[in-house]
């Protein structure tokens with residue numbers, strides 16, 4: 001490889017809090033499928049162009065069996081050995097599986113997450129959101145919107161759906177934050193994973209004995225699934241169900257506050273909300289980096305990716321590709337953002353996307369309606385960005401207001 005191959009994945013948000021790192025943008029323009037040298041010296045690939053990203057995600061020769069998937073990022077986790085073959089599978093964690101194992105487990109859940117089923121839950125989700133906004137309105141500003149709104153809403157909803165006691169949130173929020181941190185060593189990540197897995201194994205064991213009215217109970221009734229698989233599925237849904245949407249709600253609010261004309265339009269015309277949510281998904285791409293493992297030599301974007309390579313996908317870079325979206329770095333709630341890659345593509349496309357959409361529509365709608373004078377309580381440049389975490393967003397969003405509709 002030549003000297004020009006970048007070392008490690010650029011993460012610094014030097015172009016602005018909502019934009020891809022400038023080195024990622026430059027790489028996409030120069031070579032949308034490009035070699036990348038990991039900090040430990042081994043070679044991999046970085047895919048940033050829209051067409052190449054879609055093609056890759058639709059191609060199951062790019063295996064999802066890379067370590068333990070969402071739990072950590074192998075090339076930069078201290079102590080992580082270089083992957084030389086598809087990793088062993090963690091029971092239930094089907095985001096990191098290939099067919100037929102992935103197919104078998106995902107199929108067990110499709111009924112629970114259909115558009116129709118989610119539509120039926122919409123009222124309930126709106127209720128949870130409005131109750132949380134009642135509590136927010138009773139507080140004296142400034143408050144941290146992450147702690148008081150963006151994190152509780154999706155956590156409450158996913159706990160309710162799965163039948164996980166919300167009172168136990170300390171347990172899973174602390175541990176899930178550990179996996180999401182980039183710079184935590186392998187041992188600590190495994191310890192946090194073990195703790196959460198143990199907690200969920202106990203929970204699903206009691207559900208198998210006395211099932212209730214929730215998704216984990218429904219799965220526990222199915223003898224085809226082991227306790228380990230149930231715990232793994234619970235872990236995946238719990239983590240994916242609250243971390244991602246929480247960051248979209250908080251970072252999305254920050255982005256809207258930084259685009260006051262579009263915020264005003266959205267307030268005046270709530271019918272714009274579904275389109276605005278899609279555009280925020282495209283523009284922010286909070287779940288940006290995903291990994292695959294090349295199970296054989298594969299041609300992609302005019303390059304040959306050799307068998308055994310670790311391949312990094314940047315969904316954010318793909319969503320800002322000028323070959324696919326006009327003026328891609330502008331937030332424009334009027335554009336048709338459909339076709340964005342923020343929920344992935346292919347067989348692993350986000351299972352919870354309808355749920356996430358409903359939560360975001362209800363969340364932004366309620367927040368804008370009930371807090372007409374909402375604003376940042378600190379200068380935008382001081383907002384703490386989650387460049388140290390696997391899901392992007394803000395650590396805190398201090399906001400204030402002068403009048404709220406209780």
Ligand code: HEM
Pocket residue numbers: 057064094095096106236237240241242244245248286287290291341342343344345347348349350351352353355356
């Ligand atoms: C998969 C993003 C919300 C559950 C994915 C993938 C992406 C994604 C990009 C594909 C991963 C891959 O190809 O390796 C997001 C974003 C969300 C969100 C941005 C919020 C705004 C949710 C919610 C749930 C959920 C609320 C709750 C159930 C899942 C699951 C998978 C997944 C189970 C794995 C699907 C599979 O492997 O077949 N998500 N997600 N997600 N998501 Fe989401």
